[in-house]
Amino acid sequence: MTDTLAPVSAETATAGPVRRRGTGRRWTAYLGVLPFLAYAAVFLLWPTYIVVVGAFQDTSGRPTTSSIKAVTTGSNYLDAFLESIELSLVTALGGAVLGALLAWAVTESKPDGVLRKLVVAASGVLAQFGGAMLAFAFLATFGFNGFVTILLQDAFGIDTQTSAGWIYGFWGLAVVYTYFQIPLMLIVFLPAIDGLRPQWREASDSLGGSTWAYWRHVGGPILAPSFIGATLLLFANAFSAYATAAALISQGSPLVTLQIRAAVTSEVVLGQANIGKALALGMVVVVAIVMTLYALLQRRTARWLR
Amino acid sequence: MSRRIFRWLVLVLVGLYLLLPLFAMVEFSTRGAGNSRSLEAWKGIGTNSDLVAGILVSVELAVLTVAGMLVLLVPTMTWVHLRVPRVRRLVEFICLLPLTIPAIVLVVGLAPIYAWVNYLLGNSGLTLTFVYIVLTLPFAYRALDGGLRAIDVVTLSEAARGLGASWLNVLLHVIIPNIRAAIISASVVSVALVLGEYTIASLLNFNTLQPVIVLLGKRNAAISVAVSVAALLFAFVLLLVLAQVAPRRRAKAVEGES
Amino acid sequence: MSSPGTGVEVRLVDLCRRYGDVRALDNLSLEMAPGELVALLGPSGCGKTTALRSLAGLEEVDSGQVLVGGKDITHVSAHRRDMGMVFQAYSLFPNMTARENVAYGLRLRKAGSGERRRRAGELLDLVGLATHADRFPHQLSGGQQQRVALARALAIRPMVLLLDEPLSALDAKVRSQLRDEIRSVQREVGTTTLFVTHDQEEALAMADRVGVMSAGRLQQIAPPAELYERPRTAFVAEFVGLTNKLRGSVHGGKVSVLGTEVPVLDGSVESGDATVLVRPESVIVAPDPDGNGRVVEATYLGSLCRVQVQLDDGTTVLAQVGSAEIAELAPSTPVRVTVRPSPVLATA
Numbered sequence: 001m002t003d004t005l006a007p008v009s010a011e012t013a014t015a016g017p018v019r020r021r022g023t024g025r026r027w028t029a030y031l032g033v034l035p036f037l038a039y040a041a042v043f044l045l046w047p048t049y050i051v052v053v054g055a056f057q058d059t060s061g062r063p064t065t066s067s068i069k070a071v072t073t074g075s076n077y078l079d080a081f082l083e084s085i086e087l088s089l090v091t092a093l094g095g096a097v098l099g100a101l102l103a104w105a106v107t108e109s110k111p112d113g114v115l116r117k118l119v120v121a122a123s124g125v126l127a128q129f130g131g132a133m134l135a136f137a138f139l140a141t142f143g144f145n146g147f148v149t150i151l152l153q154d155a156f157g158i159d160t161q162t163s164a165g166w167i168y169g170f171w172g173l174a175v176v177y178t179y180f181q182i183p184l185m186l187i188v189f190l191p192a193i194d195g196l197r198p199q200w201r202e203a204s205d206s207l208g209g210s211t212w213a214y215w216r217h218v219g220g221p222i223l224a225p226s227f228i229g230a231t232l233l234l235f236a237n238a239f240s241a242y243a244t245a246a247a248l249i250s251q252g253s254p255l256v257t258l259q260i261r262a263a264v265t266s267e268v269v270l271g272q273a274n275i276g277k278a279l280a281l282g283m284v285v286v287v288a289i290v291m292t293l294y295a296l297l298q299r300r301t302a303r304w305l306r
Numbered sequence: 307m308s309r310r311i312f313r314w315l316v317l318v319l320v321g322l323y324l325l326l327p328l329f330a331m332v333e334f335s336t337r338g339a340g341n342s343r344s345l346e347a348w349k350g351i352g353t354n355s356d357l358v359a360g361i362l363v364s365v366e367l368a369v370l371t372v373a374g375m376l377v378l379l380v381p382t383m384t385w386v387h388l389r390v391p392r393v394r395r396l397v398e399f400i401c402l403l404p405l406t407i408p409a410i411v412l413v414v415g416l417a418p419i420y421a422w423v424n425y426l427l428g429n430s431g432l433t434l435t436f437v438y439i440v441l442t443l444p445f446a447y448r449a450l451d452g453g454l455r456a457i458d459v460v461t462l463s464e465a466a467r468g469l470g471a472s473w474l475n476v477l478l479h480v481i482i483p484n485i486r487a488a489i490i491s492a493s494v495v496s497v498a499l500v501l502g503e504y505t506i507a508s509l510l511n512f513n514t515l516q517p518v519i520v521l522l523g524k525r526n527a528a529i530s531v532a533v534s535v536a537a538l539l540f541a542f543v544l545l546l547v548l549a550q551v552a553p554r555r556r557a558k559a560v561e562g563e564s
Numbered sequence: 565m566s567s568p569g570t571g572v573e574v575r576l577v578d579l580c581r582r583y584g585d586v587r588a589l590d591n592l593s594l595e596m597a598p599g600e601l602v603a604l605l606g607p608s609g610c611g612k613t614t615a616l617r618s619l620a621g622l623e624e625v626d627s628g629q630v631l632v633g634g635k636d637i638t639h640v641s642a643h644r645r646d647m648g649m650v651f652q653a654y655s656l657f658p659n660m661t662a663r664e665n666v667a668y669g670l671r672l673r674k675a676g677s678g679e680r681r682r683r684a685g686e687l688l689d690l691v692g693l694a695t696h697a698d699r700f701p702h703q704l705s706g707g708q709q710q711r712v713a714l715a716r717a718l719a720i721r722p723m724v725l726l727l728d729e730p731l732s733a734l735d736a737k738v739r740s741q742l743r744d745e746i747r748s749v750q751r752e753v754g755t756t757t758l759f760v761t762h763d764q765e766e767a768l769a770m771a772d773r774v775g776v777m778s779a780g781r782l783q784q785i786a787p788p789a790e791l792y793e794r795p796r797t798a799f800v801a802e803f804v805g806l807t808n809k810l811r812g813s814v815h816g817g818k819v820s821v822l823g824t825e826v827p828v829l830d831g832s833v834e835s836g837d838a839t840v841l842v843r844p845e846s847v848i849v850a851p852d853p854d855g856n857g858r859v860v861e862a863t864y865l866g867s868l869c870r871v872q873v874q875l876d877d878g879t880t881v882l883a884q885v886g887s888a889e890i891a892e893l894a895p896s897t898p899v900r901v902t903v904r905p906s907p908v909l910a911t912a
Contacts, residue, residue, distance in 0.1 A: 032385035033393050036378060040400045044440045047415025048407055054415070098320060105316040108309070115317075121545035124495075126324065129502030129541050132516045133534035136523060137327035140334035140531050147330035179327065182320065199655040202622050203713075205642040206649040207669035207720060211309070217668070221659040240408030243504035247520045257410045264414060264509060280411040291406045 054277035067278035084256040088238035091177040096231040099185020107193045123183030131243030138176045181234050192226035229297035236290045335532035347528035360518030363431045368500040371438040372493045375446050384481050387459045401447035409505040431512040446492035453488020494548040498541045571599035571756035572633035572723045579628035588614040590780030601757040603771035611780040612760045620726050621645045648717030649726040653733040656701040662712045663697040669720035687715035707738035725757040764804050776800045796831040798911040801841040808881050812840040819910045827907045838910035846904045847883035851892050855900035862893045
């Protein structure tokens with residue numbers, strides 16, 4: 001095998017990262033990423049393609065916009081989109097504020113201390129890997145036989161079961177979703193808060209600034225892009241969340257993700273498969289918009305936190 | 307001073323919010339007859355055949371996924387770093403794509419593909435490995451990329467090549483030992499992801515751990531809650547181990563000495 | 565705020581501060597005259613930064629007093645102390661332009677936008693960055709950032725100016741340039757200034773008086789020349805400039821070292837054997853076949869040369885000679901080493 005790494009010449013030796021002169025057999029080098037690209041093509045790009053194309057087809061594969069039309073005009077679909085968006089917005093904002101506060105509290109503690117490690121590890125679990133199990137957490141707390149329900153009944157005589165299904169309604173879902181939004185906010189936002197140099201606070205202090213002045217003129221403006229970006233991320237996360245809602249709600253489909261479940265598993269109504277794809281496409285569009293905004297904001301904040 | 311009080315207030319309040327349900331789960335799963343405590347539900351984890359089968363499948367899946375992810379990503383990313391840096395953007399984009407294409411969307415398009423996979427490889431839940439590797443891409447990429455950037459991959463491999471090492475040698479004996487922390491990080495995150503994955507497994511009708519927990523929950527909530535606590539704790543311990551192993555990359559300001 | 569040209573007196577009285585077992589400040593006392601620039605010099609961990617930060621109010625003291633202009637401000641919080649501080653690095657607010665950074669303190673004091681603009685412009689002029697007023701910190705070099713930081717600190721007409729190793733993060737050339745600038749600005753504005761550094765050249769070049777610290781205590785505080793020529797302790801003699809340690813015996817206010825009788829400085833041992841601290845420029849080396857040592861190495865440094873000699877008794881001595889003499893001092897040349905009669909410190 002030919003060694004195509006060109007020798008590092010004296011003039012480039014002093015440059016930062018090592019730069020190599022152009023190599024002759026360049027195109028063969030690209031073959032090295034082929035396995036990866038092939039794999040991603042089969043298991044990531046192809047399913048996506050199926051979804052996108054399928055949204056514009058009917059059951060026999062002929063191109064049509066009927067699925068898209070059905071999804072964008074059908075009232076139950078629109079309601080689901082609205083509810084998903086509302087839920088995502090509410091929990092994104094709630095999770096963002098509480099998560100940011102938590103991140104601030106954690107950042108003030110010792111960088112290598114126990115508290116920080118525990119909180120970050122716990123957040124990792126709850127934010128990303130606990131979906132279905134969190135539904136059970138909430139049932140155990142607020143459900144029919146839940147700890148808090150019984151506590152309220154025995155200790156205060158409050159019967160929460162008259163508004164029994166609250167945990168399955170909008171606010172119940174909001175409480176459950178916020179449960180994983182806060183840890184996600186911590187994970188995403190902590191680096192930003194870490195990036196606030198102590199010298200900025202001290203400089204502001206010594207120039208006569210109070211705590212409020214610091215946050216209003218320095219800390220706030222610096223963190224704003226990251227905060228908004230993180231909130232966007234939380235929105236996308238809640239919007240795409242499936243497991244928790246699915247575990248909690250077995251009948252009915254108030255959210256888009258549950259609508260997709262209904263379309264995909266439906267044995268009763270044929271021709272639902274394409275509706276499912278149209279719904280999925282709609283989801284991708286919403287999430288893609290949000291993630292693009294997030295990426296743009298990320299680029300802007302990198303400038304300051306050098 | 308008041309800053310410290312406020313800080314502890316936040317920690318306590320948010321901590322309560324997050325810990326309460328976990329506590330409730332423990333309480334729920336240890337209820338016995340009358341008002342006593344019992345470990346029946348916990349013991350039931352080991353005796354419930356569906357559950358045990360689900361645990362086994364998920365553990366095997368975790369191992370396979372980690373192996374597959376490493377075999378796919380480590381050589382590829384090393385190669386990109388060393389030989390074709392221009393492709394980096396593309397690889398990064400693909401690895402971050404699963405964040406924009408949620409699992410629920412992916413599974414809609416996967417159904418026909420998996421019909422074909424299961425035709426070729428049988429109906430085992432282990433075939434989920436293929437899609438799980440895709441799901442781990444964002445996390446694994448970030449971890450491995452960080453690790454590769456932290457060491458000067460180019461110089462190290464040039465030095466090794468200059469001494470006569472083959473590419474395989476370079477990968478095995480030079481690169482991998484130096485990104486050990488990143489590899490562990492990517493692996494741990496992947497394990498947690500696989501153990502906690504519900505969406506795709508349930509909609510493709512496989513009985514891995516999470517779908518079993520949910521199905522079981524309808525009949526015997528206590529056991530489901532108990533195994534959920536166990537799984538959450540396990541993932542928590544995993545991530546704690548990760549925190550110990552992974553080096554902290556913090557660009558802290560130049561500290562003045564006293 | 566102080567008016568331009570008149571500084572205030574600063575006094576640190578018996579400051580004590582402990583971190584666990586470590587005494588960062590050990591009964592530190594320091595007086596600064598109005599308009600004076602005092603440098604605190606010392607190795608890592610000696611407490612100089614703690615002292616500065618205690619004066620700024622960014623650190624609390626366990627006991628002792630901080631008096632500025634006669635007023636006890638020991639328990640006044642940092643944001644009410646009216647001091648200007650320049651940090652080692654990264655202290656400019658990244659979301660504001662240079663002008664906005666400089667005007668920040670004025671804004672907090674509710675100055676009108678016209679006055680803020682005028683005053684910020686004045687100060688940016690003073691530090692030579694008027695043309696960069698609308699740039700953001702990440703668009704400025706390290707040296708430029710520190711100049712803006714200085715302008716920002718001075719904009720509020722502080723009673724005291726505090727500089728925490730402001731040049732340490734810069735490269736050598738920028739450092740010496742900025743050193744002179746800071747000094748001239750400080751002289752022009754007349755603010756009492758405390759300057760912390762671990763670089764002795766900086767301290768000697770810039771300060772009216774230099775205080776050498778070690779383990780939380782002030783070893784000696786004196787004008788640079790006095791500090792260099794008349795060190796009061798072995799630590800100061802060794803920390804500032806190069807020193808040779810030779811053997812000698814003291815009696816009657818003089819010490820006999822290498823055959824010469826030399827007067828001793830205050831702080832020396834009264835009598836008996838002692839370690840004599842002699843500067844390289846006070847060592848005389850001359851070729852002599854019956855000498856008391858041999859040349860080990862001679863290093864040509866341009867205008868000066870350093871010669872390393874090993875004496876017959878095994879001690880190594882570093883001497884400074886003129887370039888003309890170096891030709892005769894090749895390695896292994898036998899030489900006679902003596903000392904000049906300038907006063908030296910003889911310690912136990």
